Amino acid sequence: MTDTPVITKMKVIPVAGFDSMLMTLxxxxxxxxxxxxxxxxxNAGHQGVGEIHGGDYTCDCLNAVRPLVEGQPVSKYRQILQKIHRIGNPATEDDGEGIQTLDISKLKFVVKSEWAIECAMMDLMGQFLGVPMCDLLGxxxxxxxxxxxxYLFYVSDxxxxPVGDMxxxxxxxxxxxxxxxxxxxxLTPERIVEEAEAVSEKYGFKNFKLKGGVLSGSDEMDACRALKKRFPDARINIDPNGAWSLKEAIELCRDMHDVITYMEDPCGPEAGYSSREIMREFKNATRFQVATNMIATDWRQFYHTVSQNACDIILADPHFWGFDGAVRMSQLxxxxxLTWGVHSNNHFDITLAAFAQVGAAAxxxxAPLDTHWIWQDGQNLLYDTPKIVNGKLQVPDAPGLGVHLNMDRVMEANRLYKSLPSHDRDDAKSMQYLIPGWKYDHKKPCLVR
Structure with missing residues (x-):
């Protein structure tokens, strides 16, 4: 397809949105x-769009490869990605550990900036062919x-x-x-149930995930029990991001089979053993299925995870794996x-549309897919944001990604970005308002000090 349209311009636009005081490990x-x-x-007048992790590092990575994208036929999107991969080198501060201990400063190395380019190029290719992006996958x-x-969170006050801070x-x-x-x-089981009732009423969710690693494990299990009592037919799972020791995780979960469907990253590395070894021991002791987005974020990690039978559900976020890679993972x-699913971070509705496409092709x-969109809903950057109806994300019935940017809203989000004193995620800063001198400890829930 040498006569496909040519990419004439690539713009990288950093944006920001507002969030709640969501609590995590x-x-x-x-x-x-x-x-x-x-x-x-x-040059056919089409616009393709992609969204990825924020911050200056990712923005710089994207701008650095612009010469490899501009001037290229849309049909050569795979070759363009190959070139980007070949010239890429790990940052000096990237130790390869990834997010196995949820060190947020390393998230930017796990997320690959080029997947936003992949998304935008496949959006253009789908528009050229007149087919949805999901038809180009798998x-x-x-x-x-x-x-x-x-996706339920504990929320602080x-x-x-203080007055004067953002x-x-x-x-x-x-x-x-x-x-x-x-x-x-x-912060209580009753309020978590109220939260679940509200999102069930608005979006029709039938299943729920509670972000743990905030209170004591027993308190969080009380919240799960309360959710199951209120929604007896729901699939309930909890993700403490590896905050619990193996012993504590076994004690907390052993008798929870009538409440919890599967566990997501219940425990992490300890006593010289890797997260994969510890998770396998947890599975042996509890007979729970285990999901992860922490210990299998690339193909090498995935190999070691499955070779040790450490996980049953791989949450293959396309921003970790790429769109083609995420769907290939579903096939494997x-x-x-085994089971495929998707993990998310805070995102705008462009990522919601991308999740619709990759979820449609898997x-x-x-497993029901994660999304943070419910926490950002109303800050739409699209004219035609995909809807969540009866707990299901509707796949756009249009070519490519199937959505259109509202550039006025995009530039408003860009102005907010420029007004921020820092562009990198820092979950420790706001914790100082709650616990002065707070420091991250991957084996302690954030409000347990």
């Missing part, structure tokens, strides 16, 4: 999160809607931020019950009798 989300957009234009479109889960978004006057609730303090897992029966 790594600390507390800041009032704003950052992302990078890739916008491609071709075996093509498998479904028209993708099951999602309600934004009123503890404040968290206040939606107390919103007419939407969920928009009001998501900016309030949520399906043939091996083979087999995926």
């Amino acid at each position: 790594s600390g507390c989300h800041a009032p704003a999160f950052t992302r990078n957009l890739v916008v491609l234009e071709d 075996e093509g479109q498998q479904r028209k809607e993708v099951e999602m889960l309600g 934004k009123k503890k931020v 404040q968290y978004l206040d939606e107390s006057n919103s007419l939407d019950p969920w928009f009001r609730l998501r900016r309030e303090e949520i 897992l399906e043939s091996w009798g 083979v087999g029966t995926p």
